[in-house]
Amino acid sequence: MRNFTFLPVIIAVSFLMSAFESSAKETLLKNKRTEFENIFGSGKYVSKATVDAESITQFYKKYPKLKKYQNDVLDLYKKKEYKLIWYDDKSVSEFGALLYHKVQLLNDQGIKATMPYMDLVDDVFNENVTADLPQIDTELLLSNMYVFYASNVYSGVDPATLKKIGWFLPAKTISYVKILDSLMVDPDRLNKDENLLFGQYYKLKAALKKYRNIEKNNLWTKIDIDAANYKDLRPFDSGVAVKQIRQRLFVIGDLAQDSKSQVYDEEMMAGILKYKARYGLKLNYALTKEHIDQMNEPIGNSIKTIMLNMERCRWIPAQLAQASEYVMVNIPSFKLVYVKNGKYELVSDVFVGTRMTETVIFSGNMDRIVFSPYWYVPQSIIKNELKLKMAEDKKYLADHNMEWNGGNVRQKPGPKNSLGLVKFMFPNPNDIYLHDTPAKSLFEFEKRIFSHGCINVKEAKGLALAILKDNPDWPADKIDQAMSGEKETTCMLKNKIPIYIGYFTAWVSEDGDIGFYPDVYDRDPQLDKLLYSDSVAAK
Numbered sequence: 001m002r003n004f005t006f007l008p009v010i011i012a013v014s015f016l017m018s019a020f021e022s023s024a025k026e027t028l029l030k031n032k033r034t035e036f037e038n039i040f041g042s043g044k045y046v047s048k049a050t051v052d053a054e055s056i057t058q059f060y061k062k063y064p065k066l067k068k069y070q071n072d073v074l075d076l077y078k079k080k081e082y083k084l085i086w087y088d089d090k091s092v093s094e095f096g097a098l099l100y101h102k103v104q105l106l107n108d109q110g111i112k113a114t115m116p117y118m119d120l121v122d123d124v125f126n127e128n129v130t131a132d133l134p135q136i137d138t139e140l141l142l143s144n145m146y147v148f149y150a151s152n153v154y155s156g157v158d159p160a161t162l163k164k165i166g167w168f169l170p171a172k173t174i175s176y177v178k179i180l181d182s183l184m185v186d187p188d189r190l191n192k193d194e195n196l197l198f199g200q201y202y203k204l205k206a207a208l209k210k211y212r213n214i215e216k217n218n219l220w221t222k223i224d225i226d227a228a229n230y231k232d233l234r235p236f237d238s239g240v241a242v243k244q245i246r247q248r249l250f251v252i253g254d255l256a257q258d259s260k261s262q263v264y265d266e267e268m269m270a271g272i273l274k275y276k277a278r279y280g281l282k283l284n285y286a287l288t289k290e291h292i293d294q295m296n297e298p299i300g301n302s303i304k305t306i307m308l309n310m311e312r313c314r315w316i317p318a319q320l321a322q323a324s325e326y327v328m329v330n331i332p333s334f335k336l337v338y339v340k341n342g343k344y345e346l347v348s349d350v351f352v353g354t355r356m357t358e359t360v361i362f363s364g365n366m367d368r369i370v371f372s373p374y375w376y377v378p379q380s381i382i383k384n385e386l387k388l389k390m391a392e393d394k395k396y397l398a399d400h401n402m403e404w405n406g407g408n409v410r411q412k413p414g415p416k417n418s419l420g421l422v423k424f425m426f427p428n429p430n431d432i433y434l435h436d437t438p439a440k441s442l443f444e445f446e447k448r449i450f451s452h453g454c455i456n457v458k459e460a461k462g463l464a465l466a467i468l469k470d471n472p473d474w475p476a477d478k479i480d481q482a483m484s485g486e487k488e489t490t491c492m493l494k495n496k497i498p499i500y501i502g503y504f505t506a507w508v509s510e511d512g513d514i515g516f517y518p519d520v521y522d523r524d525p526q527l528d529k530l531l532y533s534d535s536v537a538a539k
Contacts, residue, residue, distance in 0.1 A: 050082045051139060059140045065116035069147045072176050076143055079177045086142040087135070092124065095184055096142050100125050102190050103149050110208055110307035112532055115148040117141065150176055154196050156314030157530065165526060168362035169500060172317050199321055201313035203508035208306045211299060219251045220299040225292055233287040238263045245287070248295055249275055253513070280333055280517050282446050302506075305516060308527050309506040320500065327366065327424075327434075327463075327499040329455055330507060331359055332517035334448045336434070336457055338466055344510065345466045348459035351437075351448035358521050359453050361503050364426035365496040366434075369464055371482035371489045372413035373423045377402070378431065381452065382409055414485040421483040422460050426499050434499075436460035449520050455501070467497065 056074055060067045076085065086096040100121065106113065115121070123129040124138050133141070159171040179196065183189050192202055214220055223244040233242065243262045249271040250258035259267065269285050276283050279294065320326070325340045331352050338346040353359040377386060386409060389396045397403060402411045411417050420436020430453065437456040442448060450456070457463060461483060468474040474491055482489040505524055508514045519525075 051077050051084065051136065052082055053077075055136055056140065059137065062137075063117055063141075063144075066144045069144045069151075072147045072151075073140065073143045076147075076177055076180065084139050085180075086139055092138070092142070095187055097125060098187055098190065099142070099146060099149065099183075103145055106149075106152065108209065109153055109205065110310040111152050113148075113152050115145060118145075121145055146180060147176055150174070150179055154179060154314065156311050161530070162315060165523070165530070166358075166361060167312075167315065167503070168360060169315065169502060170317055170320075170363055172315055195318055198313045198316040198318050200316075200504075200508065201310055203512070204306050204310045204313065204506065204514075207506070207508055207514040208303065208310065211303050211306060214251055215299045215303065221247065223248065223292055223295050225289070227289065230289045230292070232289075233264060235264050235266075235269055235285050241292070242268070245292075245295065246271070252278075254278070274513070278513060278515050280446065280515060282444075302516060304528065305506045305524065306514075308524055308531070309504050311527065311531060312502075312504060316502075320498075323498055325495070325497050327497060329434075329499070329501045330517070331361070331501065331503050332505045332520055333507060333515060334517075336455070336463070338463055340466075345469075346459060346462055348457050348463060349443050349448070350434075350458065351442055351445075351450045351456045352520075353451050353453040354449050355521065357452045359451070359455060359501060360430045360432060361501055362428065362430065362432075363498065363500045364428045366424055366426040366499050367493055367496050368425050369467065369491045369493065370423045370425060371464075371479070371491070372421055372485050373417065373419050373435070373488050374413060375411040375417055375419045376405075377409040377411065378452070379408075413488055417485070420456075420460060421485055422464050424457075424460075424463070424499075432501075434460070434463075447518055447520065467493070 053074065056070070056077065060070050077083075086092055088094075103115070103118075103121075120133060120137075121141050123131075124133065124141070132138075155172065155174055157165075162168075162171070174196070182193075182195075189196070194202070221244065223241055225241050233239075233245075239262055242264050243260060246255065246261065246268055247258050249255040249268070252275075254274040255267065255271040261268075272285055272287065273283055281291070321339070327336065327338050329336045329350060329352075334350050334352065336346075336348045336350050337344055386396075393399070397409065400411065401414055401416060402409055411419075413421075415421065416438050418437070420438055423433055423435035425433050432454050434455045434457050437460075439450075439456070440458070442450050442456070443458045461479075464479055464483075465476060468479065468491065471494070482491075503521070503523055505517050505519050506514060507517070
């Protein structure tokens with residue numbers, strides 16, 4: 001059972017040559033050679049033995065902890081006409097052995113789950129175990145191992161659970177049969193396949209390996225400070241803490257070398273800016289106690305954050321980033337990117353909803369840009385805020401350039417309009433959209449959760465210019481005029497642009513640098529409990 005090799009063609013050919021010596025039988029030899037090459041040389045030989053529906057039913061009575069995979073396994077065999085999948089002749093195939101090896105490395109994928117009865121699967125691949133399982137048990141255990149692996153690595157949390165935790169981006173659908181076919185044709189896809197997993201997943205996987213190596217080699221050393229008497233570190237200060245910070249910057253890659261110097265010199269200044277950019281902090285050279293406290297957080301926290309965001313990547317359809325044009329907003333990083341033909345055309349700071357009015361994680365299709373827009377005040381704001389202010393000040397609406405409009409309140413176009421001078425519309429039930437803002441000073445904050453749920457874009461005009469750059473009907477001067485604040489003007493887009501609002505507390509940039517961002521809506525602990533609590537350890 002444990003001889004994981006194909007029957008060599010050359011043995012078959014040699015046997016036939018010794019058995020048939022006459023020239024009259026040379027034709028038979030040629031035909032036999034062709035037959036063996038077709039069967040074994042292609043690596044696609046499938047045993048003629050079969051599995052039936054009744055044997056599958058009996059298997060799950062014998063191994064009840066695997067019952068959750070029964071329907072998927074049954075579907076596999078229906079599509080395979082109930083032929084054995086994991087045997088090439090009388091032994092487990094090389095692909096079966098390769099898949100088993102990948103299951104042993106699930107930890108590298110940031111997955112802690114263990115399949116029930118895995119000890120029996122271990123015995124299948126243990127040369128020292130002499131008591132073989134029945135072939136049908138081995139076959140079906142390996143099929144369950146495949147579904148277990150594919151569901152954990154390629155799918156992650158099921159769509160129903162995603163909705164419960166407020167993740168409304170497009171649901172990812174996968175076919176275990178099609179994935180298996182593709183993997184058996186090209187087993188290298190087990191290592192990397194961007195047709196199955198969102199490309200960011202593999203970048204995070206590389207970061208996970210790096211951070212685990214740092215942990216393993218005890219390179220994440222504590223930075224010693226006198227907390228009670230600490231004063232902000234600034235350029236050209238010196239001390240042991242400076243030396244320790246320099247070593248940390250070197251370990252994580254923000255410095256190319258560690259000079260061991262105790263002086264906060266120019267080289268270290270550049271490293272500090274990279275470090276602060278990595279964490280979405282305000283870019284300056286001061287190192288406060290809060291920064292040191294953050295550096296002293298256990299590296300295990302960063303490792304767990306990477307693992308959680310690898311899971312989020314499993315939920316994303318692999319084709320998302322392959323669109324010719326799209327906008328993506330990452331809530332925790334307070335960033336928006338506009339991508340066209342694979343290139344970042346624009347990156348902008350944003351601010352998002354407060355904890356009371358969280359920005360929803362979902363997607364839509366931008367169909368129009370509205371310049372110098374009216375702002376139709378939501379009824380919830382009228383009820384909870386405006387009515388009180390109008391009662392206190394009868395001139396409140398006029399003073400804020402607002403007016404009644406058919407029983408509703410709207411703010412007229414202008415530079416003080418709450419939507420600024422442009423908004424980007426993508427119809428959705430949450431009434432969320434992207435827009436400009438007159439409150440530019442709010443972009444100076446590191447933690448930017450100020451809105452009622454919409455996404456306020458710092459470079460809103462730049463986004464409009466980038467989107468309409470190739471539209472001859474909307475040259476830059478026409479956009480300038482439309483954004484004068486005089487009257488509302490709508491531009492219907494010729495092609496709708498997908499927009500994705502996601503939530504990633506760790507993200508690897510195009511340059512390969514990983515960033516860690518504040519969990520502003522406390523979603524990481526929720527996902528951590530869902531994935532890694534004892535109740536779901538055997539997923």
